[in-house]
Amino acid sequence: MLKKVEQNKDLWDLFTKKEEYDPALLDKYGRFPYYLSRQRNVFEPEVSEFLLKSGLSPEYPEGKKFAICLTHDIDFVYTGMLNTAARTVKALRRGQFAEASMLPFSRINKTWSPLWNFRRIMELEEKYGAKSTFYFLTLDPENEDFTFSIEELEGELSRISDEGWEVGLHGGHEAYNNPAEIKNKKRKLERVLRKDVMGYRNHYLRFKTPETWELLADAGFGYDSTFGYHDCAGFRNGMCHPFRPYNLKTGKEIEILELPLTIMDTTLFHSQMRLDFKQAWSLTEQLILTVERYRGVLTVLWHNTYMQGEYLEFYKKLLQYCSEKGAWMAPGAQICDWWNKEYNL
Incomplete structure (x- = not known):
């Protein structure tokens, strides 16, 4: 079906993010931000819309019309x-x-x-028939932003995994562009978890198109969920469905699935958007309805540090709304396994 997208130059350039190949400008973290993009219709998944018109018609488990991938990046466990x-x-x-x-x-x-609140998050999500993915940093004391040792969390990781939630890797600052770092941190998490790790998201959403995908595929990850703008919610490459990235340099698909990131808490309330709670909910509702319309997957990142006060109430509202809408709310690995089987990837 991507062959049909390839025939439409504008959509193909959007899908492959051609503008992000060797860009002249990046932000201080080496990221390609929304404000530098030529894409101005970021709240509409134009490529996914085209694919549906071309015959794509996903059917999710139990007859669900769309999916919500709930995720949490764990940067801190202590105050x-x-x-x-x-x-x-x-x-x-x-x-x-x-x-x-x-x-x-x-x-x-x-x-x-x-911030040692993983069980409370799980209990909350369980009330709405939801499960999620926790991406954990596995930094060493000499690494930037080191705040805890993953070995301290061995019991918590086992509980999360055993109860049907997912444990993924939250790669440190340099991992997105460092194959040895990616592999070392993956092995470290797998030693503590005693299971293979399939899911990945990089710290600060640092990402290099298309090289990071290639490094992750080579390291043995099944999927990535970093690909979203840090400074704006929405659909970075016009997709609200999982997809295999395409490398314009090699002319080949990359052997990894991308679950594009749609909404992040810090993006809504801080960063460049700086929305109040009413504005943030209005945009969130719009994005949920859009993904429902296109039978897609909406990926949400809600840090464990935002599970308090009004931010917690906002997350509860999101869970309740999506539950009432009949969304399939599942961890990234489960969504990717289903998608791969559905489309023989």
Whole structure:
């Protein structure tokens, strides 16, 4: 079916992200941002629309019309000392004396840390018939942004995996462009998890088109879910369906599936968008309805650090809305396994 897209130059250039090959400008993290793109219709999946008109008609498990891929990047599992002190003061002011007494000792008893919240996230999602993917950093102390050792989480990783959620790799700053780093961190996570790791997302959404896909395929990953703009929600290459990337340099498909990222919490509320909660929900609802219309997959990234206060309520609202819509809410690996079997990839 991609042959039909190839015959339409504008859509083919969008699908393959030709403009991202050897770009003249990148941001400070080596990313190609939305504001540099010629694509101005980012909230409409133009390539997916074309594919549906050409005969694509996905049928999801149990007759579901569309899917939601729920994901969480785990950058922190402890609060810093200053942050802990501030949280303690706030808890005291609210009269939450038990929480206030526990927070300073969260390093001693890890389950007291508000960011050691994997089980609470799972319990919440289970209420709505949903499961998700947790992407964990596996950094070494000398790596940038090191905040925890993955070995500390061995029991939690086993529980997440055993209960049907997914554990994936959250590659560090340099992994997206470093084959040895990707492979080393994958092996490290697999040693702790004692299972193969299929899913990947890079820290800070750092990505190089198309080289990162090639490195991930060579490292043995089944899918990636990094491919979204850090500074804007929407459909980076006009796709709201999983797809095999195409390398314009080699003229071949890459042996990995991409689950394109559609919505990230920090993009909505910070970054360049800086939406308030009402605006953020209006856009989120629009994107959900769009993906439903095109029988696609909407990938959501909600950090464990955003599972508090109004951000948590927003995530609950998203779960409830998608549940009422009858979406299939599943981890990335499960969606990819289904897609590969459905289309004999």
